[in-house]
Amino acid sequence: MPAMADDAILWERLDTPGHDACRLERRGSEWQLSGTAAFAAGSVPTCLHYAVACDSQWRTIEGSVSGWSGSQAVAVRFRRTSGGSWTMNDRATDALADCIDLDFGFTPATNILQLRRLSLGIGDRADVPVAWFDLEADGLQRLPQTYHRISGHAYGYVSPSAGYAAELEVNAFGFVRIYPGLWQQVP
Numbered sequence: 014m015p016a017m018a019d020d021a022i023l024w025e026r027l028d029t030p031g032h033d034a035c036r037l038e039r040r041g042s043e044w045q046l047s048g049t050a051a052f053a054a055g056s057v058p059t060c061l062h063y064a065v066a067c068d069s070q071w072r073t074i075e076g077s078v079s080g081w082s083g084s085q086a087v088a089v090r091f092r093r094t095s096g097g098s099w100t101m102n103d104r105a106t107d108a109l110a111d112c113i114d115l116d117f118g119f120t121p122a123t124n125i126l127q128l129r130r131l132s133l134g135i136g137d138r139a140d141v142p143v144a145w146f147d148l149e150a151d152g153l154q155r156l157p158q159t160y161h162r163i164s165g166h167a168y169g170y171v172s173p174s175a176g177y178a179a180e181l182e183v184n185a186f187g188f189v190r191i192y193p194g195l196w197q198q199v200p
Contacts, residue, residue, distance in 0.1 A: 022188045023199040024121060029053045033196070035122040035188070042069040044129075049080075050120045054148060057083040061148075065115050065123060071130030073115040073144075082148055089146065091115055091153065099144050099153060106153045109144045116156060118147030118175075121189045121196045128187055133162040166190075 021036040031052025038045050047064040065076040076091040092100045093115070099106040114130065116123045123143075131139050138161040145156035161169035163180065171178040182191040190198040 020186060022122075022184070022186075024192075024196045025199050026052050026196055028195055029055075032199070033120050033122065035120070037125060037186075037188075040066075043067060043074070044069075044071065044126075046122055046126060048120065048122050052119070054082050054119075059083070059119075059148070061087060061119060063117055063120060063122070065117075065126060067126055067130075071126055072113050073126070076115045076117075078117065078146065087148070091144070091146070093144070101146075101153045106144070109153065109155055112142050112144040112155060114141065114143045116143035116145045116158075118145060118150065121192045124181070124189045124192075125183075125187050127158075128160065128168065128183065131160060133160060133168075135162050135164060137162050 020038060024033045026032065029052055031050065033048060033050040035046065035048030044067040045064065049062050051060045059082040061078055061080040063078045066074045068074055073093050078087055078089045080087050090102055097110045099109045114127045127141055131141065133139060138159065141158045141160060143156050143158060145154050156175065157173060159171045163169055166183050168181045170181045179193040181189050184190045184198065
């Protein structure tokens with residue numbers, strides 16, 4: 014049996030049947046997050062492979078989602094230019110210039126990128142608008158979020174437009190371990 018690695022994680026979905034396996038690895042001066050989420054989107058079996066590349070300061074460079082949801086194929090590519098504009102499948106997306114991070118609504122994986130980039134001290138708070146993609150959303154959207162570091166392993170998290178607020182617990186590596194009502198790390 015292989016040894017457990019801090020840079021990889023397996024989650025169980027709590028609101029519907031599903032799992033997500035993810036890995037974060039350094040590639041030169043950049044970071045690559047990649048994983049696969051398999052879950053029921055409503056009653057539709059869904060399997061999505063995802064990846065996000067970040068620069069040395071944890072700013073998103075590009076990302077992708079591929080797979081399927083029922084009979085519908087999913088193949089989406091995202092890119093953030095050095096000037097801050099975003100594209101989705103090579104088409105410009107408006108009103109996201111203040112968004113540094115790419116966030117996928119179907120996985121807890123992308124939170125680690127935001128938390129690493131922010132590097133909040135205990136008691137610190139930051140508003141973090143993200144370029145958000147979810148299967149149920151129409152394209153790439155701006156999603157306001159706020160993180161408040163409560164302790165070494167806990168963050169208050171609020172996403173007003175998604176109607177979600179909770180205390181997120183992270184593991185020693187920085188992955189969200191418990192995302193109340195949605196995901197939890199498989200021991």
